[in-house]
Every structure is written in structure tokens, then in C-alpha cells.
Amino acid sequence: MSSIKERLALLRQAMKAEGLSAYIITSSDAHLSEYTPSRWQGRSWISGFNGSAGTVVVTLDKAGLWTDSRYFLQGAAQLEGSTIELYKMGVPGTPSIEGFLAEELGAGAVVGADGICLSLAEAEDTRHQLEVYGISYRLDTDLLDRVWQDRPGIPSKPLFLHPAQYAGRTAAERIAEVRSRLKAQGANATIVTMIDELAWVFNIRGYDVAYNPVGVGFGYIGADDAVLFTLPEKVTDEVRADLTANGVRILDYTAIDSFVAGLGAEVRLLVDPKRITYRLASQIPAHCRRVSGVSVLTQLKAIKNETELSNLRRVMARDGVALTRFFKWLEEALARGETYTEHELDVRLNEYRAHGERFYGDSFATICGYQGNGAIVHYHADPETSARVKAEGVLLLDSGGQYLDGTTDITRTIALSTPSTELRTDYTLVLKGHIQIALAKYPEGTRGSQIDILARKALWDRGLNYGHGTGHGVGYFLNVHEGPQNIRTEVNPTELQLGMITSNEPGIYRSGKYGIRIENLVVTELREETEFGRFFGFETVTICFLDNQLVDKSLLTAEELAWYNAYQERVYQTLQPLLSPEEAAWLRTKTAAL
Secondary structure, three states: OOOHHHHHHHHHHHHHHHOOEEEEEEOOOOOOOOOOHHHHHHHHHHHHHOOOOOHHHEEOOOOEEEEEEEHHHHHHHHOOOOEEEEEEEOOOOOOHHHHHHHOOOOOEEEEEEEEEOOHHHHHHHHHHHHHOOOOEEEEEEOHHHHHHOOOOOOOOOEEEEEHHHHHOOOHHHHHHHHHHHHHOOOOOOOEEOHHHHHHHOOOOEEOOOOOOOOOOOOEEEEEOOOEEEEEEEOOHHHHHHHHOOOEEEEEEEEHHHHHHHHHOOOEEEEOOOOOOOHHHHHHHOOOOOEEEEOOHHHHHHHHHHHHHHHHHHHHHHHHHHHHHHHHHHHHHHOOOHHHHHHHHHHHHHHHHHOOOOOEEEEEOOOOOEEEEHHOOOOOOOOOOOOOOOOOOOOOEEOOEEEEEEEEOEEEEEOOOOOOOOOHHHHHHHHHHHHHHHHOOEEEOOOEEHHHHHHHHHHHHOOOOOOOOOOEEEEEOOOOOOOEEEEOOOOOOOOOOOOOOOEEOOOOEEEOOOEEEEEEEEEEEEEEEEOEEEOOOOOOOOOOOOOOOHHHHHHHHHHHHHHHHHHHHHHHHHHHHHHHHHHHHHHHHOOOOOO
8 A cells, every 4th residue: 555655746746747736635526525435535545634524735845734623633643744734724824725825836837626526616716716826727637546546436336215204205206396496496407416415305325425325326307307327236126116106217327427418408407506516517508597506405405394303303212212321331331440442432332223223324433532532523533542431531422323214413421430620610611502502592584603602602701612513404314414504603694494403512622631512403493473473493302311410500590400401301201111120210310400
């Protein structure tokens, strides 16, 4: 296996042959995924950094990785000895990628990237910024394909169906919904680039991406046509029969370019610049009218139907049972003097979840951070290096499950011995923010950025903060991270709508000491309708106890304390019938009112 330095040398040779002064490698793939199949993990291959977000820029004599605060510690560790410098996005003094290139390259230089793996919006934004400095941007060259000699192929594992009993809609019904929404936006067709949208609209799932039950393919939905483009070997007889019955044609994966290029003048194509690749957008004929807007599949997928929400509530109870049994086992094992590595706890939790009905797998790589490792926001415990957990300190456990009838994502911070005053104070300040989001009541039309302050105010009042968002959208037996909604300080025009599933996860991280995060999933619901309009709020659907010993009751308002005690009681009442008498008795002590 070649070293990072050898890979950089090979890439630079290819750059010289193409007349390129720099090459940009993003985290994305041909479907603009956050988590990518191995074929498109070129950013990891060239740098050794395997975080989910980051961009590598290679010039003829320098290289850098740009990533955000979630990955500063991980990036520094994984880049060590690679000659690739870490650039910390959001930190004052850190240049943008375009600013770095302007400083390193002269006017007339040419920068390259693979337009197959860039969104139209990102590609055009970078092009415009580089043009200011007289630098050209070429998007027609996949240099990694030349230098990555053992590069994996396009995934060929078979697709499988997601039945309407779980999805709540047939594929034909979903396609009809898409057509209706397209018509309302003045369009009559759309190209489906993102594979979670593809999975949603055609009620198919796959094994092509770790943790996300999706399969590689493209789609097209027009006024009278619906097409799935995928590798023939991925389509089983069962899948073919179901799609055919729902009005879907199946064409080869490689036919997408020529299909788009052959669209007629009658096509009014909805184009979401953030959700179509530069390569595909460049194939759209000039005679097709483009209607710019947010993907209608993204919008529809985010709003879960009643079947999905009912199923999810049952999933949350099964997930809560697994977590209760896990935490009970851990507490008793540590009390016996046993110790386990973070990685071993990860494996054990997966085993508890696997005993539940309709379990598919983890919904992301579990973050099991003991003591200072909990301060690494996206920490991953490797088998060889993970810390050994003892009956002291604090454990942050961020995990989730994929079930055929829903997706979970939950973080609990647990004290493994008597917590310090500082720890209890920090935890309670985070808890206050979590509760304020859970209690939020807001008028229809509110965006996540408008309520993010509720999660942070108790921390801000003491000069504290956290560097990640407060909430992200969550899929339904799909990607654990999805849009278009979120809760964070950055402005997002997407309104919080009824039926959306979003995480509620404020935190605080003290480097080298501990991390604290409290995460439940919430569903936007109708709270009240007055002469001033409809007012929404959140139903908390995650069911798992919070650690009483970490709470400083004196810091909670009466309203916050009432919410906390009511939540703990709901956890007990929901899970008690599903537990053994011994397990229920243990949970009763954990959910006692403060």
C-alpha cells in the first residue's frame, strides 16, 4: 500500500500532465452524499483523514485539509507526517480555499476538480471566486482515477424493497406526490441525484453506504415517465416486478448522461443547484427550461406521514429498551470491578440493539467517548487505541439504530462516579438548553436558526458555547443526517414543518477533560391555533432516561424541572411493560423525580 506522500507525488505528476497548478478533492461522490461508498472516498485516500466533512487542496508544492471544528483534533492526528497542513475553518486568520489558492498561484493558473462529485452550486461558487483572481477552474478531469490504482468499483450489491406497511405510501403514490409538487412550482420533471431521495421515492433500499440503507443510482421523474438508472446486477426480480407495477422503468446506470442530454423542449426541469452535480447539470439541453428551487423530493421526504411517525414511536420504545439494558449491564459490570474499552462498549451496545425487532444496523459510527475523548465531537474508538472505561469520570455515548420502521439517534452523558461541581454545572446548563428547545412554541413559518438561541442562552450567559449545530433532520430508515431543515446559528430559509424529525442536541466540550451532549429526536407538531395563526412545538420521541446525578436542580426553573420530571416518568411508564421486573426496578431508580 502506498504512503500518503507517494499518493501526493502521483497526483502531482498527473496534475503536471494536465497543466493544472492545483487540484481540489471534496468529501462528496457522484450523488453528493455525506457518507460515500468506498469508490468515492478519494479525500480519505489522498490524505488519510476519514472525517465526514473536509476538502483537500493539492498544489505542486503544498497540500492542505480544510475542515470544521468537529474534526480539528481528529484532523491533526490523522494528518501527522503526511505533509498535509490542517486549515481550521471558522477560526480567525484561516484563509478560505480560494484565498489560499490566490496566495499560492498567479493569474492565469488552472485549478482542477472532478465535476462528477461537485454540486452545481459549489462548482459555480468556486469558479466565480477564482475568476476574481484570474484563475481558471476545470471540472472535466477525474485525476484520482489515474493515480488510485486499486480504486473500488461502483457498488453492485442488490437493492431491496421497503414495503408500504413501513413507508406508508407506495412508490406510485410517492411519484404522484412529486409530480403534484413539481406542477405547483412550475416544473414538470426533475433529475434525482441523491441516493436517499432515490430510495425514498421508489421505496427501495440498499447496502452501498455504511450505516445508511441506500443503493447507488440516479432517477428521473417526468410528467409521464419515471426511471431508475442503476447497475443491472443490483435489480432483483422482486425489485423489478415492484417497480414495474408502480410505473418505473429501469435503465443502466451509465445511461443517465445521454438520457438527460436527450430531453425534449417540452421539459421544464426543476433544478436544485445544491442537489445536482455539475456534470449532470452540464448535460441539460439549452432548449429545456430550468426552474430553480429546492428539490421537491427533499421537501416531501422531510415531512413524515402518520404511518412513519407511528412506527417511529414504537421503534423508540424498542431502542429505549436496548439502551436501558446496556446501561444497567455497564453499571453493574463496573461495580464488579470489570473494565471495558470504548470499542468494546460500542460492540456490546450494537448487540443489545440487535435483539430488537426489525433491526438493520447502527445508523452511524457510535461515538463512545470516555473522559477527554468525549470532548472530541466526532470521536471514533478504534479497537487498538480506545480508552479503557472504569468506574470513574464520565462517558459520552452518541449512538443510533437503523430499523426497517425507523431511525434513531441519541446521545446520553453518564456519570460513572460522583460528579464534580463543575461537571454538574456544565451538564445542567446543557440540559437547560435542551429543555428550552423541547418546550419551544413558535408560529408557523419559523426557521431553525430563529430558535437556536434557546439552546445556547444558558451557556452564553456564562461565556460558554459549542461549535456544532443544535439539530439536524433525520431520515426514516434512511440517512441519519438529512435536510432541508436544521437548528443552528447559520441562516437556513427552510421552515420547520409539521411531521419533520429533527435532533435536539446542545453540548459543551472541555478539551482533555470531558464532553457533554444531550440528544433526543423531536417531531414538529401543532400546539395551538389562534387568531394570530398556527403555533408549532416539538414532541420529544426518544425514550431513554437522563442521568439524575448530573443535574444541579437549583439551576433549573420550575418549568424546566417539571418538564424533566415528566420526561423521566414517561420513559419509565413507556418502557416498564417491556422490561423484566428486575430491569424495571433498576429503571425506576434512574427515573425518580428530582
